[in-house]
Amino acid sequence: MPRVRRYAARNVIRRLRLSLLCLLPFLLGVDRPPGLVDVREIRTWSYADYTRVVVEFDQEVELEADPTVPLSANPAAGMPERLYIDLPGVWVGRRYTEGVPVGDGLLQGVRLRQNTRTLSRLVVDLDRYAGHRFFTLRSPDRLVLDVYGEPQKKRASAPPANKSDPQSKSRLSMATRLLSTVVIDPGHGGRDPGAVGIGGIHEKDVNLKLALLLKKRLEARAFEVVLTREDDRYLNLEERTAIAESAKGDVFISIHSNASDNRKLRGIEVYYLDQDDDRHNVEVAARENGVKPGQVDQLQKTLARLRVAEASRHSRDLATYVHGDLTRGLAQNYSNVSDLGIKTGPFYVLFMSSMPSILVEAGFLTNPKDAKQLSDDRYLDVMAAQIAAGLGHYRNRAPKRAARGEGLSGEGGL
Numbered sequence: 001m002p003r004v005r006r007y008a009a010r011n012v013i014r015r016l017r018l019s020l021l022c023l024l025p026f027l028l029g030v031d032r033p034p035g036l037v038d039v040r041e042i043r044t045w046s047y048a049d050y051t052r053v054v055v056e057f058d059q060e061v062e063l064e065a066d067p068t069v070p071l072s073a074n075p076a077a078g079m080p081e082r083l084y085i086d087l088p089g090v091w092v093g094r095r096y097t098e099g100v101p102v103g104d105g106l107l108q109g110v111r112l113r114q115n116t117r118t119l120s121r122l123v124v125d126l127d128r129y130a131g132h133r134f135f136t137l138r139s140p141d142r143l144v145l146d147v148y149g150e151p152q153k154k155r156a157s158a159p160p161a162n163k164s165d166p167q168s169k170s171r172l173s174m175a176t177r178l179l180s181t182v183v184i185d186p187g188h189g190g191r192d193p194g195a196v197g198i199g200g201i202h203e204k205d206v207n208l209k210l211a212l213l214l215k216k217r218l219e220a221r222a223f224e225v226v227l228t229r230e231d232d233r234y235l236n237l238e239e240r241t242a243i244a245e246s247a248k249g250d251v252f253i254s255i256h257s258n259a260s261d262n263r264k265l266r267g268i269e270v271y272y273l274d275q276d277d278d279r280h281n282v283e284v285a286a287r288e289n290g291v292k293p294g295q296v297d298q299l300q301k302t303l304a305r306l307r308v309a310e311a312s313r314h315s316r317d318l319a320t321y322v323h324g325d326l327t328r329g330l331a332q333n334y335s336n337v338s339d340l341g342i343k344t345g346p347f348y349v350l351f352m353s354s355m356p357s358i359l360v361e362a363g364f365l366t367n368p369k370d371a372k373q374l375s376d377d378r379y380l381d382v383m384a385a386q387i388a389a390g391l392g393h394y395r396n397r398a399p400k401r402a403a404r405g406e407g408l409s410g411e412g413g414l
């Protein structure tokens with residue numbers, strides 16, 4: 001090698017080493033300014049109608065109601081259509097520079113990079129895009145971006161799907177398809193006992209027992225049943241809804257048992273998702289969401305923004321049928337049944353499910369009468385049979401709803 005070229009090559013290597021040295025602190029994250037929020041994990045979930053992107057942080061990030069910015073494709077630069085969200089005060093360093101591939105026909109992938117020393121940018125590379133919804137959750141702190149691939153109004157008014165094709169069981173044809181798959185979600189589990197009642201009775205155990213009995217009762221009525229858990233294990237809310245979505249459930253029933261400082265309080269409540277300022281309902285929602293009552297505010301605002309009230313019509317119908325059969329049937333078998341009625345509340349697990357969803361509070365484990373009944377397998381089985389009867393009645397109503405041509409037009413804004 002001639003001397004000059006050798007020198008030039010050495011020079012290039014030296015310069016490269018120098019620039020690498022300068023970059024080193026940045027690469028290692030040493031350059032991280034203090035007081036920033038760290039990214040714990042990016043998760044994605046692909047479903048028939050949408051893809052869910054979740055970014056989990058180690059503390060709360062202050063974001064606008066919907067900070068998502070759409071960018072059109074730039075073929076010259078080889079860039080697809082994108083969405084981006086700026087995350088001020090968030091540090092991610094170089095961890096996700098390579099991106100997280102998705103490749104489900106809707107999203108190409110997700111990238112998260114350090115844009116400035118104090119701002120990260122989440123970029124979603126799209127294959128198809130028709131709309132999205134954005135919200136944040138607490139405990140743990142995370143943002144959720146659901147990306148939809150087809151115009152929702154168009155799908156809402158689409159003709160009934162071919163029922164032999166499981167892929168066609170799309171979310172928005174739910175008014176026009178037969179109800180066959182019920183997802184039962186026994187609340188809590190594993191390290192999360194839920195409410196702890198009289199005699200140390202754990203809510204998670206009561207919920208599971210009732211869910212397993214309900215499964216049997218529903219199968220006897222020719223429903224397909226999927227449980228989010230069949231044993232004593234911990235699941236977060238996303239895992240619960242992911243199981244429901246992957247199973248292409250037609251309805252989602254979350255089973256819980258209540259608790260109150262007021263030991264006299266007893267009775268059954270059936271909830272569906274909506275805003276509600278009633279103190280008791282907010283307290284129940286906070287406990288089931290695993291957050292403090294004050295933190296329910298955030299979900300209330302999101303519900304208002306996404307106009308969930310209209311979309312929850314099917315859930316309200318479902319609640320009406322299940323509540324009716326449950327309370328009437330129990331009253332025929334037991335003399336001291338207390339009914340607290342159909343209620344609304346801001347429950348994350350209902351909000352994150354895309355099918356008609358209700359949450360049954362089977363009774364108060366902190367009340368002596370309720371706790372005794374909920375410890376009785378026969379009582380739980382009567383409950384299960386009556387919830388199943390309610391679902392049977394709801395299923396029988398489904399063709400009538402289809403005949404009226406009701407779609408989920410209320411969800412057009414999501």
Ligand SMILES: [Zn+2]
Nearest residue numbers: 187194256257
């Ligand atoms: Zn619970």
